[in-house]
Amino acid sequence: MKILVVASTVPAHEADAVPRFVLDQALSLAAADPAVTVTVLAPHTPVSRRLTWPRAESADSRVTQERFGYAPRRLETLTAHGIMPAIRAHKAMAAAVPMLFAGERRALASAVGVHRPDVILAHWFTPQAIVAAGVARRAGVPFGFTTHASDVAVLRRLGPLGTRIVRRVTSRAAFATAVSRQTADKLLAFFDGAEREALAARLDIEPMGIHAAAAIEGDPHTVAVIARLVEKKGIHVLLEAWPAVRAAVPDARLLLGGEGPMREQLEALAAPLEGVQFHGYVTGQAKAAIEAQAGVVAVPSVVASDGDADGLPVAALEAIARGALVVASDASGAQDLLADVVTLVPAGEAPALASALIEAMTAPAAQRASRARAARERAEGLTWEALAPVTLGRLRAATRARAVEG
Template sequence: MPLPSAPPPPRILHVSQPVDGGVARVVVDLATAQAAAGTDVHVACPQDGFLASALGALGIRVHPWGASRSPGPRLAAEVRDLKRVIGTAGPALVHAHSAKAGLAARLALRGGIPTVFQPHAWSFEAVGGPTALVARLWERRAARWATRIVCVSEAERVTGLRAGVVGSYTVVPNGVDTGRFTPDGVAPDGHDPAGGPLVVCVGRLCRQKGQDVLLRAWPAVAARVPGARLVLVGDGLDGERLREWAGPEVAFAGAAADAAPWYRAADVVVLPSRWEGMALAPLEAMACARPVVVTDVDGARESLPPAHRAHALVPPEDPEALARALVALLRDGELRAELGRRGRRHVLDHHDARCAAAAIDAVYGELLGTAPTGYRECTTT
């Protein structure tokens, strides 16, 4: 007598408005791991940018969703369009990433099917004044339409609770592809390995990432570390303004399809963010065995090995402290090498993308009443 066939895996629809940067990278890594493990994965997102092209190259079904970054007069049409996409895809669960997708998906579904919302840093941290108040009020109200809120750090969860966002939370730390971000590999085009000490900052050129604070800190670094160079990797709305402030020892590399060569070329990687959930760039840099300096915002402390924190954490909006931390590391090659080795081990043990995918799958299984998908061992040696 033939055995009954196993039921098909549940269909998951990821929804993302960001098509570049850290959120898009998380969606690609998560969808890739899920598809490899046998999950039926679909993604709704705008068609321009990295996200749709990367998913298409991997054979993952992409549903066009034309959404702008901020709420505005097109919101009602965007919600209707997403309802249409959801009807076409027929998912068992929707996983909405970041503020705009979280807004549109929860309005479209209103709890009709299991809905996971992943803020990737809360919307009310990105704005001020009355707009921040409106964003907090919305998140408090919309929490009832999120079956689960997934935060990438415990600090992000606490920030939500302090803002009055009450719901069912799970913390799943961000992970990175430790097979792609490794200490060994090619250097970026145009890099001169014989040049002076190199500091690299990878991220969108925008207020959140704090490159303006870094540029205010840099003259003190350059004065105390002769020949030191700074490269900003990324593009964004603040690019023109930042270029006006930068001195001759600062280079703008533009957006990079693969940031790993820049991490490997760096002596120190820096990310002076004003807010985060848990930034990917420091994890990617540590996976490449490079020391990091980051601001003490949500997720930063949790992403670092305990021994790094005295050397790597500085207050946000403090160019003097940022300069001191960079100078100390640039002057101490042995410390940089030791922090690099420990950072790589820490990411392998705690922030592999497969571990994050397995944890997310466990959330899906809990909400859908299905058995967890089999993932390969996520701790890498």
């Protein structure tokens, strides 16, 4: 089976500071079946422009990545760290959105002609699913999409036109998945009555996976956050809660790994606080070093002022895989799949967050061990190895259905 994946955010190389779950999923699909090949198509970024494409992502070259241009190079920063964050940082970047749609449509149509895929998998509704719906229909290829966070909700800004787009694209999709129930609800909100019921019946909740990890017993008085420094991650709420945490646990440490437009603002908030360390963007051994120190992981997500929100941060999944205690907000997506293995607090409420962190940091050793075991057991079903066969089954079902229609 030949799978064509189209996504807006994919790392161009091993140290690229963007999430790699699209690439990890592609590698897991190929690893699960030697008859599967995957081509990943993504827009250029300033980093990718310096590399040669296409490039093999697996030793046997069954996973390859291709890049396409869509705008003058100075504007090809739109997808480097996510479309909405780019527009929030520089409103003029909104002018590049139509160029991205047009460039992606040309590139996807060309890729379909060259690779003759059996199925197209679009990550993010906007713009990938919208573009794929048209290209797939003309080519007679089945397609489906995965919705992450607020990639559908953004179309609310178009009013009735946005609603028509969502309904048309979703009706053409052979399958649809959401990374959390919270994310699924944003898609379902565009439908009502029988249409909503029909979509709910076929909309699968499937988070992005994680790699299996060894158990790590970190310091119970050390809290880690690995996240991009943007509003929806809620790190400002965590810093507001931190004085209460330090008052109860005087040797508490907070390790923040990540970069983003809010770093200067967050560092200013943290300046008078004790025990807070900013480590910048971390990956590989640097990321592992932070994770190994922390017995507690915080995921204090909030709904941003522009409506942006998390789907289900991979950091939460990685934390339960190694047995860390996780304290997450009810805007993180963790309240859907992980409610019984994480501590949930109301989003944006610093006192509640402080209390939950203190409880996790001071829990008796036996209780911590029991909670860690339960978390790791849950994580076993969320590894790429566990999820890949399910995803392949969905993709194969889409190709069989199209064959029957044909």
